[in-house]
Amino acid sequence: MQKRIAAITAVGGYVPEYRLTNAELETMVDTNDEWIRTRTGIEERRILKGEGLGSSDMGVPAVLELCKKRGISPLDIDCLICATVTPDLVFPATANIICDKIGATNAFSYDIGAACSGFLFALTTGASLIESGRYKKVVVVGVDKMSSIIDYSDRATCIIFGDGAGAVLLEEDPEGNGIQDSILKTDGSGRQYLHMKAGGSAKPSTIETVMAREHFVYQEGQPVFKFAVKGMADVSYDLMQRNGLSADDIAWLVPHQANLRIIDATANRMGLPKEKVMINIQKFGNTTAGTIPLCLWEWEGRLKKGDNLILAAFGGGFTWGATWIRWAYDAG
Ligand code: UT7
16 A cells, blocks of 8 residues: 655744844843844844733644635644644643634644754654544644743843744645655753753742743753754755755755754755755744744745755754655645
8 A cells, every 4th residue: 555645735824023133132131233143143033922922822823824725624623733842831732722722622632842843843743643544634833932931131042032833734645745754863961951940840940940040941052053063964964865865856945943054054064055945044033843834834935846845953852853845735
């Protein structure tokens, strides 16, 4: 029997309206526009403002947009997987909250926490549900409200991150386009360089942990940068080699948007010119699980059926990976 292939058949996205510019950050911490732009490529990021709003409030419009584009009802969704490190609550899953808010009452749902690689990990998991033949419509959301865990007095991290959500619908593609192959990797020993110190079961929240600012992202930028450059470039190259893909075969690199220098290094290793690389880090910064689906959302209209895409990510954990997709439709 021929293997079923899962394809992305619609994309939705959402970014909040508020723009946190480099100029505004200059008034908050000892930094400057030139440093931020040359070291990261970021000019502004979006921030979700509003009492009581969480990641689900960005996931909801992203999923509703893809339902509208595909002409389906939330009731048609069999499963919804949400990749996030900033869930609305520690539990239950943000995926459940999104399903409740959109009325996806026929879906089962759960979260995946793999930091910046979360969307890729969730995409692979979602694709295997379609490949199994048991489910017809699986939605994968990548969303993070990074502003909820960023210390805006720490210039090493506050200049990087932003808020946003992207979502894709997965369905079987009878023509065999869609998700062809993935290489996904994890190295937990890297967790020391990028993590949140308190609020988990090993160190529950106390007044002391709050006072010590341990509920914010802790990152040692340089070691993460070193691992990221190598990890993202190597895994993308390995995926090409394993599938006999040359640079000419690839229409687009869809990289996690953590740092323009990491993106450039990955594209160079793959032999791809800049015109084939999706880059929106200047506008949105690093939205963690949101970056890759937000790129697909922005570029959807330019993608053509049969285009080969390599999605690549590196993030906290460490987690990293790459996925080869043969695009399944012309969105026009
Ligand atoms: O998506 C999850 C995975 N995360 C990543 O992939 C992030 C990887 N790391 C990075 O992107 C970079 O390491 C950063 C953008 C975080 C930092 O860039 P860097 O080139 O590695 O800078 P650095 O940490 O080596 O700092 C260089 C200098 C230091 O000053 P001295 O010691 O040379 O005097 C820092 O104190 O820049 C200083 N610095 C800043 N200056 C102005 C650090 N942050 C800032 C800042 N503004 N915001």
